[in-house]
Each structure stands twice: as structure tokens, then as C-alpha cells.
Amino acid sequence: MGAIFAVVTGILFGLGVFQLLRRDLIKVAMGFFILFTAINLFLLAVGTFDGRVAPYVQPGTFERLEDAVPNGIPSDPLVQALILTAIVISFGSYALLLGMLNVVGKRKNSINADDLDDLKG
Amino acid sequence: MTDNALILGTIFTPFAAGIVCLALWGRNRAQRWVMLLAALLAMGFALALGAQALTSGTQIYRLGGWQPPYGITLVADGLTAAFLSAASIVGFAITLYTFGCKDKQMTRSAYAPTAMMQLTALYGTFLTGDIFTFFVFMELMVISSVILVATADDKLGIEAATKYLLISAMGTLFLLVGVGTSYAVFGSLNMADIAQKSAEAGALAGAAMVILACSFLLKSAAFPFHFWQPDFHTIAPTPIHALLSSVVVKVGVYGLIRLTTLLFPTLVAELRVILIVLGIIGIFFGSLTALRTFNVKRVLAYSTMGQIGFILISIGWGNTLALTAAILYSFNHALVKSGMLMMAGWLASQNKLKSSKIAQSQGLGYKMPLASALFFIGGLALAGIPPLNGFISKLAVVQGGIAASEGDVVQWLVLGLVIGGGILTLLYVTRLWQAIFQSPPNAQTAELKPAGAGDSLLAPALLIGGCVLLGVFAQPVVDIAQTIAVGLADTTPYITAVLGG
Numbered sequence: 001m002g003a004i005f006a007v008v009t010g011i012l013f014g015l016g017v018f019q020l021l022r023r024d025l026i027k028v029a030m031g032f033f034i035l036f037t038a039i040n041l042f043l044l045a046v047g048t049f050d051g052r053v054a055p056y057v058q059p060g061t062f063e064r065l066e067d068a069v070p071n072g073i074p075s076d077p078l079v080q081a082l083i084l085t086a087i088v089i090s091f092g093s094y095a096l097l098l099g100m101l102n103v104v105g106k107r108k109n110s111i112n113a114d115d116l117d118d119l120k121g
Numbered sequence: 122m123t124d125n126a127l128i129l130g131t132i133f134t135p136f137a138a139g140i141v142c143l144a145l146w147g148r149n150r151a152q153r154w155v156m157l158l159a160a161l162l163a164m165g166f167a168l169a170l171g172a173q174a175l176t177s178g179t180q181i182y183r184l185g186g187w188q189p190p191y192g193i194t195l196v197a198d199g200l201t202a203a204f205l206s207a208a209s210i211v212g213f214a215i216t217l218y219t220f221g222c223k224d225k226q227m228t229r230s231a232y233a234p235t236a237m238m239q240l241t242a243l244y245g246t247f248l249t250g251d252i253f254t255f256f257v258f259m260e261l262m263v264i265s266s267v268i269l270v271a272t273a274d275d276k277l278g279i280e281a282a283t284k285y286l287l288i289s290a291m292g293t294l295f296l297l298v299g300v301g302t303s304y305a306v307f308g309s310l311n312m313a314d315i316a317q318k319s320a321e322a323g324a325l326a327g328a329a330m331v332i333l334a335c336s337f338l339l340k341s342a343a344f345p346f347h348f349w350q351p352d353f354h355t356i357a358p359t360p361i362h363a364l365l366s367s368v369v370v371k372v373g374v375y376g377l378i379r380l381t382t383l384l385f386p387t388l389v390a391e392l393r394v395i396l397i398v399l400g401i402i403g404i405f406f407g408s409l410t411a412l413r414t415f416n417v418k419r420v421l422a423y424s425t426m427g428q429i430g431f432i433l434i435s436i437g438w439g440n441t442l443a444l445t446a447a448i449l450y451s452f453n454h455a456l457v458k459s460g461m462l463m464m465a466g467w468l469a470s471q472n473k474l475k476s477s478k479i480a481q482s483q484g485l486g487y488k489m490p491l492a493s494a495l496f497f498i499g500g501l502a503l504a505g506i507p508p509l510n511g512f513i514s515k516l517a518v519v520q521g522g523i524a525a526s527e528g529d530v531v532q533w534l535v536l537g538l539v540i541g542g543g544i545l546t547l548l549y550v551t552r553l554w555q556a557i558f559q560s561p562p563n564a565q566t567a568e569l570k571p572a573g574a575g576d577s578l579l580a581p582a583l584l585i586g587g588c589v590l591l592g593v594f595a596q597p598v599v600d601i602a603q604t605i606a607v608g609l610a611d612t613t614p615y616i617t618a619v620l621g622g
Contacts, residue, residue, distance in 0.1 A: 020291070025283075032290060039297050046305040079304065082253055086297060089260045093290050096264060100271055100283050107279070116280050119352045 221577020341373025359466025
């Protein structure tokens with residue numbers, strides 16, 4: 001499981017960086033989102049060093065933590081909270097980026113990164 | 122340790138003001154008053170908090186009452202006090218400048234809420250004691266700065282904002298990777314907890330340190346990551362430019378000081394060398410490019426790069442005197458640079474094209490004694506001429522360098538380069554002053570000069586007046602910076618204050 005996570009995160013990371021370096025700005029935006037997904041997966045993997053089942057605790061009193069969870073050792077719920085926050089933030093920046101690319105495309109009639117070269121000083 | 126409500130007050134005053142400004146959509150005057158009051162109140166809270174942190178030790182606030190290291194803890198120690206007071210003073214000055222600013226953007230209803238969110242994020246980054254919350258505030262700051270620059274009067278705003286959003290979002294993404302990595306190593310997000318555990322950390326902690334350092338260097342626009350900064354800062358509307366170029370770049374500096382003194386003090390020996398090298402390159406690259414740039418705002422943006430170089434070198438030296446210098450330099454540079462940038466904005470407002478190109482603003486300030494004097498004093502303070510505050514901070518840097526370079530030839534060479542780089546600042550500042558205030562307007566600029574008055578000079582006058590005062594009565598400020606730097610050497614009080622007994 002850990003190996004699959006590592007491979008998938010690595011592939012997504014590579015895809016994201018590759019797309020970020022493209023000329024087409026829509027592809028750049030896609031790459032940005034893929035990269036964010038890769039990082040979210042990485043955060044999720046960080047939380048599974050002890051166990052992998054959902055951190056759901058049965059009602060009642062228990063001696064050990066393992067007994068309180070129905071199917072074994074729970075994974076760390078903190079990183080899942082972090083991922084929720086990160087998803088909200090990435091959604092916000094992604095929407096902002098696409099909105100700005102929309103304006104750029106209308107003004108310039110192009111979304112090629114090479115055409116955005118008016119800033120020279 | 123009891124919770125200090127002033128910490129919450131500092132962050133939530135601008136936040137609440139942003140929401141009130143949203144409710145006041147379309148009522149521009151009311152929005153400006155709300156902004157001014159909120160910034161004034163936040164400045165009061167921040168200064169009171171700083172005074173408390175210096176007199177009675179580190180102040181904390183546990184959100185939701187969770188005992189650290191669980192939950193989010195907001196912490197104000199001496200270092201926070203220094204950066205937060207600079208940020209809140211500049212934050213107040215920019216809301217004051219907004220009153221006298223003639224830009225069309227200031228009359229749009231979206232401006233005030235976004236600017237208030239930016240201040241919230243700025244204060245939050247300095248006050249948080251939790252690296253994930255640091256990331257959240259950083260991302261809030263990126264998004265609000267992007268919106269403010271994209272809606273600038275300049276048509277190129279959207280292009281500058283797109284570039285900045287891509288680069289800066291990458292920076293914060295890597296910050297998130299760093300946060301994740303240090304969580305994997307330490308199992309904690311609390312800075313005090315990480316500091317406690319970092320001494321016996323393995324190789325992965327080094328990876329976390331490198332990723333965090335890279336994203337802080339990107340935020341502070343240090344040399345290899347500088348390319349976004351002049352474009353983005355030049356296009357920004359004047360008040361936002363003043364905030365971005367003086368305090369927002371200091372967030373990266375603050376992060377680096379925290380990294381080298383609190384989080385990973387045992388791992389940063391190589392990082393210190395790299396910081397010194399990058400700082401030297403930054404000083405010369407920034408200052409020499411500023412000499413060959415033909416737009417006043419752009420010259421000052423490149424100048425920020427050079428000035429950040431001095432701070433990076435001081436952090437690299439890392440002894441108590443050099444850290445005193447880094448803190449003093451950050452504080453003084455924030456005041457001087459925001460004042461100078463407001464002067465540049467005032468200059469652009471004197472021009473019908475709203476342009477700050479030197480060719481189009483030659484002689485615009487001819488026979489304007491007040492503005493000329495302010496620009497001259499501000500420029501000298503930036504260059505570090507006594508008795509202004511820039512001199513005090515440069516002197517502190519040199520003292521830190523002497524302390525760091527006992528019997529080491531390479532370090533003496535570095536010190537020589539630092540002093541030489543300081544002289545370059547004088548060159549580009551006097552070049553600007555001569556072109557704008559000392560030469561009579563030529564045919565083109567006489568045509569461009571509008572009859573009406575431009576922006577108000579009140580805010581830059583206050584800031585530059587503050588520079589003179591801090592230069593003449595420097596001793597108390599130097600003492601405070603020294604106390605903070607001595608406190609940085611020992612992390613135990615910080616850890617005890619946050620984690621308890």
C-alpha cells in the first residue's frame with residue numbers, strides 16, 4: 001500500500017510539474033491542480049504510519065485505543081483535517097486562476113504564455 | 122500561562138473590518154473610515170501586545186482552549202513583536218494613504234474588503250505558532266494580493282497577477298510539502314513542539330528544512346527566486362505596493378529567522394553559508410539593476426531585493442549582534458521603503474499618464490520643496506546616511522559582521538562587499554532625486570503635468586518623519602532589538618511558554 005502511494009504521488013507530482021512548464025496556460029492551470037492533488041495524497045500518506053482504517057471510535061469505554069476502533073489501528077485524523085483545509089484553499093486559488101486566465105484570453109485573444117510579454121521595464 | 126486576548130484582537134480587528142466593508146458595498150467613504158479605524162485599532166493592539174511580550178515574556182492564545190501541542194496556538198514573542206509592530210505601523214499608514222489616493226481602484230467597493238483580508242493574513246502569519254496555520258495565512262495573503270493587483274488601474278495588472286499567482290502558489294505548495302514532511306518526522310505542527318524534538322531528528326528533518334527554506338526564500342524574493350518581484354510590485358497600486366515591498370517580503374525573512382533559530386538550529390550550518398552567498402548576490406544584483414532601470418517604482422522594487430540581501434547576510438552570520446542587525450534592519454527598512462514607495466506613488470499621481478517612468482516624470486517635482494525634502498530624506502535613510510535610521514541598521518550589520526569574522530579572511534571580504542554594496546544604494550537614490558526634483562521639466566513632462574493636486578503627502582511624511590526620529594533617538598530601539606536577539610539564542614523560554622512547565 002505504501003509503495004503504491006509513493007508511486008502514484010510521484011507520477012502525479014511529475015505530471016503536475018510537467019504541465020506547469022507548458023506554454024498553454026490552461027494546461028498550466030491543470031498542472032497546478034494535479035500538483036495540489038499529489039500533495040494532498042502525500043499528506044494522506046503521512047497520516048498512515050500507524051494504521052489505515054478510518055478513525056471512527058466505538059461508543060463505550062476501552063482499555064486500549066485499538067479496542068475502541070472496530071477494524072484495527074486507526075490512521076491519523078489530523079492530516080485528513082489538513083487535507084480538507086488544503087482542498088478548500090486549492091479550490092479557491094484554482095478558481096481565481098481560471099477566472100484570470102479567462103480575462104487574459106479575452107484581452108489578448110490568446111492563452112499562450114509567450115504572448116504575455118508586455119511587462120518589460 | 123493565561124490566554125492573551127490582544128492576540129485575537131490584532132488578527133480579528135482587520136478581519137471584522139473586512140466583513141463590515143463587504144456590508145458597506147458601494148459606500149466608499151464609509152469603507153475608508155472603517156479601514157482606517159480598524160488599522161488604527163489593530164496597530165494599538167499590536168503595539169500593546171509587543172510591549173507585553175517584551176516586558177513579561179512570551180504571550181500565547183490557545184484557540185478553542187486545547188492544550189498545546191494539540192490545537193492551534195497563537196504565540197507572540199519578541200521576534201513576533203518586532204515584525205508585527207512594523208507591519209501594523211505600515212498597515213495603518215497605507216489606510217491613511219488610501220484617503221488621499223486618486224487611483225480609480227480606491228473607489229471600487231472590492232478594494233477595502235480585500236485590503237483588510239491582506240492585513241489579516243499578514244498579522245496572522247507573524248502571530249501563529251503553528252506551521253500549518255502559517256501556510257493558511259500565507260495562502261490567504263497570496264490570494265488577496267493577487268486580487269488587489271489584478272484589479273489595479275494599470276492594464277497590465279492582470280498579467281502581473283497571473284504570473285505571481287502561478288509562482289507564488291508554487292511557493293506555498295512547497296511550503297505545504299515542507300509542513301507535511303515535518304509532520305511525518307515530528308508528528309506535530311506546533312513550532313515549540315518541533316523545536317523541542319528537532320535536536321535528535323534524522324535525515325528527513327533536513328529535507329523538511331530545505332523545502333521550508335526554499336519557500337521562505339521565494340516569499341522574500343531573494344536572488345534565485347526574485348524574478349516575479351519587480352513585475353508584480355511595480356504594477357500594484359501605491360498603497361498595496363508599499364505594503365508588499367516593505368512588510369510582505371519580510372514574512373519570508375521572519376520565516377528564515379524562525380527556521381534558523383527556533384525550528385532547526387542544529388541543522389542550518391550549510392543554510393547559513395548559502396544565505397550569505399545569496400545575500401551578497403542579492404545586494405549587487407538588486408542595486409546594479411536598480412541603477413539601470415528607468416521606472417521609479419521599479420527602481421524601488423529592485424532596491425528591496427538589495428536591502429533584503431543585507432538582512433539575509435545578517436541571518437547567515439547568525440550571532441547575537443548580527444540577529445540584532447537583522448531585526449533592526451527589517452523594522453527600519455519597512456518604514457523607509459513604504460515611505461519612499463508612497464513618494465513614488467505621489468509622483469505617478471502628478472502625471473497625467475499615471476506613469477512613474479523617469480523619462481515621463483523628469484522635473485515633475487521641480488520647485489516642490491516639501492516633496493523634494495521628503496524624498497531626499499527618505500532616500501538618504503534608505504542609503505544609510507547618519508543621523509537617519511538606515512544608518513543605525515547598516516551600522517548594526519557591520520558590527521554583526523565584525524563579530525562574525527574574527528580572524529577569517531573570507532568573512533572580512535564579505536563584510537567589505539556589504540559596505541561597498543551599501544554605497545550603490547546612494548547612487549540610485551540620488552539619481553532619482555536629481556531627475557525628478559532637481560532638473561526643470563522638459564517639453565514632454567510640462568505637457569503631462571495636470572493642474573489639480575495629486576495624492577496626499579500626509580502618510581509618507583509621517584513615515585519618513587518616523588525614520589528621522591528613529592535615527593536620532595535610536596538607543597531604545599537598538600536596546601529592544603538586542604533584547605530580542607539575546608532571547609532568540611535560547612529557545613527554552615519560548616518552548617516553556619507555549620507547552621507549559
